[in-house]
Amino acid sequence: MSPDAALLQVREQVRAAAARDMPLCIRGGGTKDFLGESRVGEVLDLAAVAGIVDYDPSELVITLRAGTPLAEVETLLATRGQCLAFEPPSFGPRSTIGGVVAAGLAGPRRASVGGIRDFVLGARLLTGDGEVLGFGGRVMKNVAGFDLSRLVCGSLGILGPIVELSLKVLPVPALERTLEFELSAAEAVVEFNRWSRLPLPLSASSWFADRARVRLSGVAPAVDAACAALGGRVLPVDEAGAWWDSVRHHRQPLLAAREPLWRLSLPSTTAPLPLSGSLLIEWAGALRWLRTDEDPARVRALAAASGGAAARWYGAPGEAMFDPLPPAALAVQRRLKAAFDPRGLFNRGRLVAAL
Amino acid sequence: MEPSPLSPERSRRRRDVLAALAQVLPSDALLGSPGELVPYECDGLSALRQVPLAVALPCDEAGVVAVLGVCRKLGVPVVARGAGTGLSGGALPHADGVVLSLARLNRIVALDPLAGIARVQPGVRNLSISEAAAPHGLYYAPDPSSQIACTIGGNVAENSGGVHCLKYGLTLHNVLAVRGYTMDGEELICGGAALDGPGLDLLPVVIGSEGLLLVVVEITVRLLPRPATARVVMASFDDVGRACDSVAAIIAVGIIPAGLEMMDQGASAAVEPFCHAGYDLSAAAILLIESDGTAAEVEDEIGRLSKIVRDAGATAVAVSGSEAERLRFWSGRKNAFPAAGRISPDYYCMDGTIPRRQLARVLGEIKRLEVRYGLRCINVFHAGDGNLHPLILFDANAAGEWQRAECFGTDILELCVALGGTITGEHGVGAEKIGTMCSQFSDGERAAFAAVKSAFDPAGLLNPAKVIPTLHRCAEYGRQRVHAGQLPFAGLERF
Ligand SMILES: Cc1cc2nc3c(=O)[nH]c(=O)nc-3n(C[C@H](O)[C@H](O)[C@H](O)COP(=O)(O)OP(=O)(O)OC[C@H]3O[C@@H](n4cnc5c(N)ncnc54)[C@H](O)[C@@H]3O)c2cc1C
Numbered sequence: 001m002s003p004d005a006a007l008l009q010v011r012e013q014v015r016a017a018a019a020r021d022m023p024l025c026i027r028g029g030g031t032k033d034f035l036g037e038s039r040v041g042e043v044l045d046l047a048a049v050a051g052i053v054d055y056d057p058s059e060l061v062i063t064l065r066a067g068t069p070l071a072e073v074e075t076l077l078a079t080r081g082q083c084l085a086f087e088p089p090s091f092g093p094r095s096t097i098g099g100v101v102a103a104g105l106a107g108p109r110r111a112s113v114g115g116i117r118d119f120v121l122g123a124r125l126l127t128g129d130g131e132v133l134g135f136g137g138r139v140m141k142n143v144a145g146f147d148l149s150r151l152v153c154g155s156l157g158i159l160g161p162i163v164e165l166s167l168k169v170l171p172v173p174a175l176e177r178t179l180e181f182e183l184s185a186a187e188a189v190v191e192f193n194r195w196s197r198l199p200l201p202l203s204a205s206s207w208f209a210d211r212a213r214v215r216l217s218g219v220a221p222a223v224d225a226a227c228a229a230l231g232g233r234v235l236p237v238d239e240a241g242a243w244w245d246s247v248r249h250h251r252q253p254l255l256a257a258r259e260p261l262w263r264l265s266l267p268s269t270t271a272p273l274p275l276s277g278s279l280l281i282e283w284a285g286a287l288r289w290l291r292t293d294e295d296p297a298r299v300r301a302l303a304a305a306s307g308g309a310a311a312r313w314y315g316a317p318g319e320a321m322f323d324p325l326p327p328a329a330l331a332v333q334r335r336l337k338a339a340f341d342p343r344g345l346f347n348r349g350r351l352v353a354a355l
Numbered sequence: 356m357e358p359s360p361l362s363p364e365r366s367r368r369r370r371d372v373l374a375a376l377a378q379v380l381p382s383d384a385l386l387g388s389p390g391e392l393v394p395y396e397c398d399g400l401s402a403l404r405q406v407p408l409a410v411a412l413p414c415d416e417a418g419v420v421a422v423l424g425v426c427r428k429l430g431v432p433v434v435a436r437g438a439g440t441g442l443s444g445g446a447l448p449h450a451d452g453v454v455l456s457l458a459r460l461n462r463i464v465a466l467d468p469l470a471g472i473a474r475v476q477p478g479v480r481n482l483s484i485s486e487a488a489a490p491h492g493l494y495y496a497p498d499p500s501s502q503i504a505c506t507i508g509g510n511v512a513e514n515s516g517g518v519h520c521l522k523y524g525l526t527l528h529n530v531l532a533v534r535g536y537t538m539d540g541e542e543l544i545c546g547g548a549a550l551d552g553p554g555l556d557l558l559p560v561v562i563g564s565e566g567l568l569l570v571v572v573e574i575t576v577r578l579l580p581r582p583a584t585a586r587v588v589m590a591s592f593d594d595v596g597r598a599c600d601s602v603a604a605i606i607a608v609g610i611i612p613a614g615l616e617m618m619d620q621g622a623s624a625a626v627e628p629f630c631h632a633g634y635d636l637s638a639a640a641i642l643l644i645e646s647d648g649t650a651a652e653v654e655d656e657i658g659r660l661s662k663i664v665r666d667a668g669a670t671a672v673a674v675s676g677s678e679a680e681r682l683r684f685w686s687g688r689k690n691a692f693p694a695a696g697r698i699s700p701d702y703y704c705m706d707g708t709i710p711r712r713q714l715a716r717v718l719g720e721i722k723r724l725e726v727r728y729g730l731r732c733i734n735v736f737h738a739g740d741g742n743l744h745p746l747i748l749f750d751a752n753a754a755g756e757w758q759r760a761e762c763f764g765t766d767i768l769e770l771c772v773a774l775g776g777t778i779t780g781e782h783g784v785g786a787e788k789i790g791t792m793c794s795q796f797s798d799g800e801r802a803a804f805a806a807v808k809s810a811f812d813p814a815g816l817l818n819p820a821k822v823i824p825t826l827h828r829c830a831e832y833g834r835q836r837v838h839a840g841q842l843p844f845a846g847l848e849r850f
Contacts, residue, residue, distance in 0.1 A: 056710070056712065057606075057607060058603040058604075058606050058607045058711065058712065059606075059710050059711055059712065059741075060606060061710075081609055082609075104551070104556070110550060111550070114524070114528055115550065115551065117556060117559050118524065118527070118528050127799070131799045133797070133799050133800045133803055134796075134797075134800065135800065135803075137775070137776065137777050138710060138775055139708040139709065139710060139740070139741055139775070139776050139777055139780070140521075140708070140740035140741060140742075141516060141520070141525065141708045141737070141740050141741070141742045141777075141780035141781055142708055142777040142779070142780060143513065143514045143563045143777075143779050143780065143781055143782075143783055143784075144777045144778050144779050144784055144788070144792065144795055144796075145784065145792065145795075145796060145800070145801075145804050145822065145823070146560050146563070146564055146568075146804055146807050146808075147514070147527070147559045147560060147562070147563050148560065148803065148804075148807065150527075150556070150559035150560070151555060151556065151557075151559060151560050153556060153559075154551065154555075154556050155555055155556075158555075159555075170611065171609030171610075171611065172609070174609070190469075193469050193470060193471070194469065196471060196580075197468065197469065197471050197491070197492070197493060197580050198492075198580055199492075199580040199581065199582050199583050199648070199649070200580075201648075218648075218652070219652055219655055219656070220655075221649060221651035221652045221654075221655050222648050222649055222651070222652040224651075225649045225651060225652070265549040265550055265551050265552060266549050267470060267547075267548035267549055268470055268548075269467070269469055269470045283550065286549060286550050287550070307547060307548050307549060308547070308548075308549040308552075309547075309549060309551070309552040309553055311553070322553035322554070323552070323553045324553070325553060325554045326544075328537075328541040328542060328543050329543060329544070329554060329557070330554075331541070332537070332543065332557070332810055332811055333554055333555050333557075335809070335810035335811075335813075336555060336807065336810045338810075339803065339806030339807055339809075339810055340803065340806075351554065351555065352553070352554050352555075
């Protein structure tokens with residue numbers, strides 16, 4: 001089926017669901033079904049709304065349909081020496097770019113280059129009325145109207161299906177090198193922050209089992225100078241590449257096990273929280289994965305007290321994933337949801353139980 | 356010029372509003388006499404003027420909340436204002452409204468050098484943040500040319516950029532959190548010192564929302580390490596097309612320069628007598644390309660950049676040899692707007708963005724429009740990201756010239772939309788581009804903007820009648836354009 005025919009079919013399904021007031025569950029490759037509070041409704045499959053619409057490497061922009069597999073996008077970009085700099089995790093070969101953006105999860109490079117929303121330039125959405133609305137565009141700078149193309153990042157589909165995206169792409173770094181240090185978690189948090197304030201081409205950091213690793217990316221003179229400034233042990237290229245891939249794509253054993261896991265998004269300088277368990281730190285301290293038996297209420301309270309948020313991945317059915325929203329934010333988000341999806345068709349309750 | 360007298364009804368309204376505001380603000384925080392109000396009648400787009408009912412200048416957050424409370428109760432529109440350097444009439448007052456100046460909320464609340472963040476009030480000037488961060492080797496990256504005057508609150512409202520945003524991003528990419536109040540007086544925190552949180556991410560909607568959604572009272576910005584060195588390559592071209600080709604060639608080899616700016620001959624000629632930047636006045640276009648990083652990295656990159664521009668046909672190439680020379684190279688570019696003001700009684704600054712590959716084509720079209728409207732236009736561009744700043748020169752005192760300049764500008768923006776670009780890259784829609792919004796967005800898209808506005812501001816009192824045109828306004832815009840025969844790009848395929 002052509003992507004246009006597929007889009008028409010999706011639209012028909014939306015219209016039919018709207019007529020019957022039946023909820024829809026938007027799906028790309030189905031690799032992130034575990035993400036969100038709940039999944040209700042008939043599956044609205046976007047996988048066939050796929051394909052590259054426009055890619056001109058010298059513009060640093062790619063425009064593509066939402067169902068395009070992430071792997072296909074990355075392969076294409078690599079042939080032109082470019083990449084998605086936010087290094088999104090892939091939870092399987094069927095992962096689609098629409099799902100990547102709706103999930104809003106970025107990888108190891110997040111703390112140095114930004115998250116997904118920093119690379120979204122434009123998006124087209126299908127509304128509950130079956131109309132396609134376009135926001136943002138295909139250019140690097142654009143402040144016409146509210147920036148609704150970025151609002152869909154991490155929305156888990158509650159505003160409606162994304163059908164097309166324009167993303168900013170960047171050149172693949174000329175060289176990468178990874179350094180390793182023996183440090184405690186507390187020391188690593190301080191050092192990561194200290195190093196991040198120096199003019200060094202730091203592109204990723206991780207701490208696990210008393211080993212802190214930092215990746216440097218850039219042209220040789222810059223990477224060499226940074227290695228000389230930081231010291232540490234240089235990891236063999238293959239080992240380094242395998243490590244960052246395993247963290248990025250959640251193949252590292254702590255992340256890979258589908259057992260309850262906390263994702264703690266914290267101010268980067270937060271000292272390790274007084275919680276027992278197994279810990280992996282990323283993003284210069286701003287992201288911490290924790291497997292623990294501690295009381296969930298205590299974990300959430302400690303994260304909140306530090307100015308951050310806790311999300312429970314792979315929890316028991318019925319267990320909340322995200323922290324609750326403050327009332328003022330909930331009121332605005334409820335009205336935003338209604339603005340895009342007045343009938344409440346799309347991904348009901350997936351991002352916020354009440355929406 | 357003396358402002359024209361108010362209608363009796365409006366005078367009564369002003370008296371009532373002033374009396375109510377006087378209950379919550381000290382007398383030195385309230386302006387209401389015609390003479391006091393005149394400085395607030397416009398922002399940097401002086402062609403649009405409107406005296407407000409009153410100006411409130413609270414010095415703290417409680418004062419901001421109190422003003423919102425009074426205005427909500429009386430149903431009075433509120434227009435937030437920073438330094439008033441905006442170029443799209445975003446801070447243009449409402450005839451029946453209050454201007455809420457945030458200029459006195461000008462404290463840097465906290466600066467954490469280890470975390471690399473600063474918490475600041477909205478009235479802090481952009482440059483002051485970098486000055487405060489400098490002792491720690493840090494700076495705030497977005498550097499609008501107006502940075503000595505404009506406020507961070509205004510930058511957040513416009514999602515402002517600068518010459519370094521190709522590599523370091525716009526305001527959006529450098530702000531972690533924004534705290535503000537809705538017109539209902541509810542405190543709303545978007546973003547945080549953590550990189551993500553639960554629910555929809557409202558930060559990118561609030562940034563660039565031009566004062567329509569929230570009055571921002573605190574901003575958490577990211578501070579970056581100051582690069583060890585920076586140097587600029589200045590390349591001259593005898594053909595604009597070749598200058599554009601070398602921009603594409605630089606990007607194609609995988610270099611993202613810290614800055615990549617172009618000026619045409621008219622722009623160089625305007626700034627040179629005034630800035631003595633050393634620009635090549637015989638060149639049809641010059642490129643300024645900045646490289647930053649460690650000394651070795653910069654040397655390597657400068658070598659590659661120089662080769663690319665020479666291969667693309669540059670007629671002369673100079674590289675800054677000292678920090679003073681680097682700043683001198685930039686001085687002309689950074690002063691392009693004031694320079695336009697020196698060679699012409701008035702100028703109208705446009706701000707469209709296009710896919711980079713269309714640069715030469717748009718320049719050619721602007722040349723034709725100069726003839727058509729009998730007005731000169733000089734051009735500066737953020738060439739790296741395709742953001743154009745054509746400066747249309749005119750004389751507001753010459754009959755019909757402003758109207759011609761306005762039509763000229765509208766034609767340029769229509770062309771940007773037709774070529775797959777946008778009507779504004781960084782200056783905002785404000786009051787100015789409300790007509791061209793009708794061309795860029797469909798009825799459904801504009802309805803979505805209106806719905807988002809009312810999700811934050813159901814009563815519609817915050818900066819009303821800006822950014823989002825009504826259906827009626829769009830119908831009128833369409834009629835005007837057809838009537839004036841100004842649909843020159845109707846044949847182009849729309850993106
Ligand atoms: C010479 C010159 C050069 C310039 N160069 C650049 C440039 O390089 N890049 C660029 O992007 N822009 C540039 N500008 C435009 C302008 O400086 C920016 O748009 C700037 O961000 C406006 O800041 P301000 O404090 O003057 O805001 P104002 O003009 O006072 O207000 C702008 C908008 O912000 C809203 N606002 C202000 N404060 C708040 C608040 N606290 N809460 C909510 N809303 C608020 C207002 O309602 C208005 O809609 C330039 C302007 C001039 C005159």
